[in-house]
Amino acid sequence: MSKKLLEVKNLKQYFKVGGSFFKPRYVKAVDNVSLFINKGETLGLVGESGCGKTTLGRTILRLYEPTGGQIIYDGQDITKADMLPYRRKMQIVFQDPYASLDPRMTVGDIVGEAIDIHKLAKNKKERQEIIISMLERVGLNSEHANRYPHEFSGGQRQRIGIARALAVNPEFIVCDEPVSALDVSIQAQIINMFEELQEAMGLTYLFIAHDLSVVKHISQRIGVMYLGKLVELAESNELIFHCAHPYTKSLISAIPIADPVTARSSKRIVLEGDVPSPLNPPSGCRFRTRCPYATELCAEKEPELREISPGHYTACHHFDKID
């Protein structure tokens, strides 16, 4: 039985946007999300822009203070705890390797900053050794430590970002769209590196991306989000081949398959319209405005996430009618 490393219960993250002092308006970026991640596992999180996947990742690390709910890390409730000791265990790799590295710091200092904060090195020599071993771990070398971020290509910068996350020897990493800014041939290099590092260091990942093929490749389980809600969660193959939620179904069918024969023969479900504004989400099920299966029930009652087969959760009133 694998152990839960991280668990969130009914996590809420509301952002205040305008409104008056007495009647503030909120964007419910993450609304009542519960999930857990086992030790050594990769949980993928997919969804379209604005669905709250990045916010969820950041709230888990308490980069945003949660509005409600609980975050439990390794048995400890960290919702209100002092985060400094946990920052050593929980790290993040950001999406944009151009914006997430300080252009005025050398690569050595970028990686070394975390070592200083957590006082992981006894002296300068040891600090340098850790930095170099981290750079080597991600496929760079000691020469690179004295250079600045602008001297590197996108793929190399992402490696620096990963080296920075690894510097404190973490257990858990939130990977927030780590490959979407990269070229296809470089993407595969970075994905493989994530897998190798996981094996070598026993890491646990929350892997956030909008590209379902990438997420499917790297994750054991996948969660699908829509407008701040978790709508489906299942083991990867189960989710791709036996999805139960109509949104997941349309998401999968919308992805162009890189195989001409399959692409010609496959039937596509093209969703009508756009994602509604999160400021004013539809009543009941948030997907109902675009859902081909929607009935009156969907407008009245919000479907709850329930287990339909072992380990497969979905939030839909009509999951049994969907073929």
Add this chain to the structure above:
Amino acid sequence: MRELLLDIRNERLSFFTPAGEVKALNDVSIQLYKGDVLGIVGESGSGKSVTAYSIMQLLPQNAKIIGGTIDFNGHRINDMTEEDMRKIRGNEVSIIFQDPMTSLNPVYTIGNQIIEVIMLHTNKTRKEALERAEELLALVGINEPKKRLKQYPHELSGGMRQRVMIAIALACEPKLLIADEPTTALDVTIQAQILELMMELKEKLGMTIIMITHDLGIVARMCEKIAVMYAGKIVEYGSVDEIFYNPQHEYTKGLLRSIPRLNDKDKKKLVPIPGTPVDLLNPPAGCPFAPRCDSCMKICLREMPPYTTIKDDHFSACWLLQKKEFEQGGGKK
């Protein structure tokens, strides 16, 4: 007999930058017949956008076509004046840019931006142009077109803006439509809508399309022919089926191996292409892909490989194919 619409022969194009000459296109040839849908794939900096922009002469000042010819529908693009070019741009050739957020003018209404094109290229009055604009918006699947004409770009979502861009591009029923990563900035479900729309319009209007993308999935679904570009050179060209099921160039093979597939049940390890893309300021003397290629031979580092024809219109530039052909030819004798 099919009508030849676009004929690019041995085009060479360089950017002259303070750091030196960047050879963006190196001996690019493309023949496009009426009704073709060509996909150009390649990584950033491989020259796919520059190829398309050079057809419309939408190039920065420091870019210069050094050699080769571009013929479009009987016009020799190389010799045309700026004034003549304006008659072709937006009229006979149109383009849809990648980012619908930045390619629409934020201070003009959608209606104004569409009728601008129509009034520039036809003799229609403002009223007639507005009617046409309304038709166009309906054609690209925008509901309540009358209301939308009066709206500004910020009032529309990303998918809607891209539809408006397509409407503008189609305003004068162009012979050639260039789509430069038209869905990269959009979400998958919206991407599916836009691709569906483009396919429908292609059927309806019989357009010729050049689709520039880095997504092999989009190419597999939309295109008939594919040109794979690497470091300013077309390294392989062929029909969709040939490229996907019978790839010959090591780079094409590498690309196909490196993408994760959604429909695979078993987990296979991805095979990345090692190394980083070439620096076009100092390109290698021989085959540009040689430094990253597993089967690199001595000659690859010295000389640029010529094209080898594999089948009808499937050809590729790789020394390995030359070697194979030579050995087969030698065997027969």
